Amino acid sequence: MTNTIHLHNSLTRKKEAFTPINEGRVGMYVCGPTVYSDVHLGNCRTFVNFDIIYRYLMYSGYKVRYVRNITDVGHLEGDTDIGAEDKISKKARLEQIEPMEVVQHYTGGFHDMMRIFNTLSPSIEPRATGHIIEQIEMVQQILDNGLAYVKNGSVYFDTLKFAKTNDSYGKLSGRIIDDLLSETRDDLKNQSEKNHPSDFAIWIKADPSHLMRWDSPWSVGFPGWHLECSAMSTKYLGKTFDIHGGGNDLKFPHHENEIAQNEGACGCSPANYWLHANMLLMNGKKMSKSIDPETGVSNSITPNELFTGDSPHISKGFSPMVIRFFMCQSHYRSTLDLTDEALLAAEKGYRRLMEGFKTLQALEASAKGAASDLDKELNSLMDAAFTDMNDDFNSPKALARLFELVTKINGLKEGHLSLNDVTPDTLTRLKQVFHDFIFEIFGLTNETSAVGGDDGAMDGLMQLIIDIRQSSRKNKDWATSDKIRDTLKELKIVLKDGKDGTSWVKE
């Protein structure tokens, strides 16, 4: 590792040099989905962002343990208080199936989607229901430390007491104790078991109709949301680990409470660096599952609708890699606005990048190749791309460097630039770096080349057709040559007449 990675730490709100606890190793925890419904696209953005971070850390030489949980119990619908229902349980009740059927179904769907977006599997993907014992232990530790209280079989985290003894509550989300206190007046009206509105449940007594329940010292019940992340990150990464990630909307209350739980249980801060991926917007507004009461429509689009084009929000379907490319084009800490126009632009950009890659692979080094300004320029563009990634994983900027390289590559192909000005070593490096960025770091795949079967029949067939068309063109038999071109077009195969013959691509 020659260059230090700097990253923006949400906890300090500053960009900091990244120093792992154990040299050469990184422990990273990212909050995964609650599997009570289909993954939605905003979810995918977050995980693609962290996939790129994961890939880049590994590419930089770190051994990374990447833990991303599946929340399959405890995430309540509505307020944490009595009367709220667990999301999974609710779904199971509505569908009249077992909660674990709900979990199985949506976990599968989630994994499928992650595969479609070409994200790498995390090293460990622990489930909340598989760690009930660890969670009960943590509740006990918090109680032992006097930072929680039991009410009617439920256990609540005492935020006021914690805030008084520890200055870290509210630090992440910028909330302060005075605000917590001032909220009291309004909210005390609500019938509540909690001593204070900002307290939150870490163990919840299950009412008899509740489907998911476990025995505990306090009641038959289930763990609170937030707790699973505290317990599982501790179990697999230790009491303090390097990086904790998640969507920006989890900052409060989820991550704030997670920190409180870990501090409350062991007195130590869970993660040194907190990274938050920003929201995916659609037409300027947060993409959200919830349905607008006025319009009756949700401001969202599912990944499948995006692929097929079956949505009023877009004019056509877009492939998963175009979406992934689109996500690479913005910084993970910025909001990204999904519009039809932006997607159309991304689709073209993606193709240009892939064509550039293909062109590059076909370039052959010149034996006379010598160092020159061009050679220097190529190398500094490559260096810059890595510098950009080291600077808080600035993928859009690194991508811009690749596009500048594409211009050079095309210049070399077209002959405005000469391979005599590029050393064989630089060309080799360029091929390697280009490949690595596109496929290993950005995690894109080349969809345009994946056509036909792998038996080569398609290629042979197309070559035959192209040859026939070529000879009819030579004979100025435009009727035949145009018929071939138009018919193929209808079959979604586009012929491209270039200087060095005709190539084809499937749309």
Next chain:
RNA sequence: GGUCGCAUGGCCGAGUGGCUAGGCAGAGGUCUGCAAAACCUCGUACGGCGGUUCGAAUCCGUCUGCGACCUCCA
């Protein structure tokens, strides 16, 4: 109301105290039987008003607008 963040050329989207981000669209050109594709060239933008500075789109203040969180979401 509280907390935080953002306002960049037609669109998306980076960035920095003084040096062209990039992609798409648009204009011109090369190529082509025509077309498509591809390639080349081009645009000098940074919400309003003050201030700091030799110099600010970049720093500070302020106003306006937008968004997120505070209630379920990545």
